[in-house]
Amino acid sequence: MIYAAGGIALAAATPFATGCSSNQGSSEVKTPWDDLPGVLARIVPPTFPDLHFDIADYGALGDGETDSSAAIAAAIRACGLSGGGYVDVPPGVFITGPVHLESNVNLHVGERATLKFSTDPNRYLPAVFTRWQGIECFNYSPCVYAFQKTNIAVTGKGTLDGQASNDNWWRWKGLEKFGWAPGSPSQDAAAARLNSMGERGIPVAQRVFGEGDMLRPMLIQFYDCANVTVDGLTVRRSPMWAIHPVLCTNVTVRSVTVESRGPNNDGCNPECCTDVLIEGCTFDTGDDCIAIKSGRDNDGRRIGTPTVNVVIKACHMKYGHGAMTIGSEISGGARFVFLDGCTIDTVGWVVRVKSNARRGGTVEHVYVRNVDANTIRESALTADFQYEEGSTGSEVPVLRDVHVSNMRVRESHQVMTLLGIPGATIDDVELEQCTFDKVEESSTVQNAGAIELSEVIVDGAAIRDVAGLIK
Incomplete structure (x- = not known):
């Protein structure tokens, strides 16, 4: 390799x-791991002046009933105008609408403090510039949002509670298991309209969504920001993706717990970002624990920004679809992704790359080591270029230079599933010093290039080449 x-x-x-x-x-x-210290040296959380702005001093009441939106906004505004510092959320339960951060502001949600976000969609209007499933548009504001800010953070041992449930945001997905009833409206029509706008190159200023469109907002989204930190929090019941930095540089997500099993409830989705550290986090999610993205279809190619230098360290994936997924909105590509020292309870996949002939995108230099997993419902390693059956197009997805070492899986459906398409590239994949027990079925490999195995043990037997996996 x-x-x-x-x-x-x-x-x-x-x-x-x-x-x-x-x-x-x-x-x-x-090896690439030797370059990792240089990447980590660039990922440095911002620091803030030792000035504190307690939201209670601006009229916020933590009684679980009073709307504290105006008080929180006033504290953030005062903090920003003073040159920055900490906006402190003291113990209590504070009801609020969307919170918009300013540069040099650290929203510090202290221990025994909770921000509960309103479930009234009208509170999240007027629409803000955002991205929804990889396509730029104007839509409902995320619960916590920043646009083109520098040095921003959300920290503390408190809780951000999106209050999403089958009674509100989640049913918009259009699935009965999340409270939707046949014949009721859902997000499908607006999502199709947005996808069409992206494909046809409709100017972003004309892609305006909001009341009645049912495109759910993210819980935390920082858009085109630099020096970003989310640290220490518990994040619960997100309307959609939980933590979503877009076009950001120098991002740290550390010691965060995401507890959210709704539809599309990914834990952390860096999109078109550079220099990202996700460390010491716990994910219990209704979708992927971590999903690396870079824009969807033509809109992703229009922006043309890959996600580069993502480091995932010492995270615990309790439950989810993929422990680490790359895609499916990956048209801008991704490279230099490191996953190290993570533990997994139950997920569908350890590493899953998703694309197709409409998404395209080049994914390369993916390095995984020291993974300890209990139950994998599907495959430990998957590359699916046939994602979303029936998708056709002229784009050519690429996956190359993937190295997995020292992975232990106690129970899995398959070791590997590589589903390429003619003309695409899945190549230079290596598994080294990996052990897989209680494997239910042989692996699936279609339209793939070089695959190397070294010291791979499956159900107690040494497997020396891919033929031994597919039997």
Whole structure:
């Protein structure tokens, strides 16, 4: 396997090959993991002036009944005008509409403090510039939102509660299991209209959605921001994706617990971002725990910004679809993704790459190590270029340079599922020092290139090549 060194900051560096040295005359083996400290050195949480603005001083009441939106907005405004600092949420339950951050503001939700967000959709209007499933538009404001801000954070040991349920946001998905009834309206018509606008290149200013369209907002979304941190919080009952940085640089998501099993309730979705650290988080989600994205179809190609340098460390995936998914909104591509030292209880996939002939996108340099997993309902490693059956198009998705080492899975349906399409690329995939027990079915490999196995054990037997997986 050929290892590519660097990431964007080292794009001009010479790639290193296994068994080769970056220094002449040395026998040292260079791997991508050796470049990880350089990536992490750039991911530094912002600091804030030691100035504190308690929302209670601006009239907020933590009685679980009084609307504190105006008080919270006033505290944020005062903090920003003072040059920055902390907007403190003290113990109590504070009802609020959407919260919009300013530069240099740390919204600090303290221990035993909860922000409960209104379930009245009208509170999230007027529409803001946002992205919905990979396509730019104007739509309901996220619960916590920032646009083109620098040095922003949401921190503390408190809780952000979106209050989503089958009685409100979740039923908009259009599934009976989430409270929708046949014949009732859902998000489907608006989602199709937005997709069509993106495909036809309709100007974003004309893609305006809101009342009656039922496109659910994210819980936290930072759009086109720099120096971003979400730290320590519990995030519950999100209307849609829970934590969604878009076009952001220098992002830290640390020690966050996401508890949200609704539809499309992904835990953390960095999209078109550079230098992202997701560390020490716990995910119990109704969709993917972490999903790396970069825009959908033509709109993603129009923006043309990949997600680069994502580091996922020491996270616990309790429940979800994919522990780490790349796609399906991946038209801008992704590269240099590192997953290290994570534990998994029950998910569908450990690593899943999703695309098709409409999405396209190049995904490369994906490195996974030291994963301990209990139950995998589908496959430990999946590349699905046939995602969303029936999708046709002229785009060519690419996946290459994927290295998985020291993965232990105690129970899984399959070890590997690689579903390519003619003309696309799934190549240079390696599993090394991995153990899989209680595997129900043989692996599936279609339209894939080089796959290498080294010290792979399946149900106690050494498997030396892919033929041994597919039997």
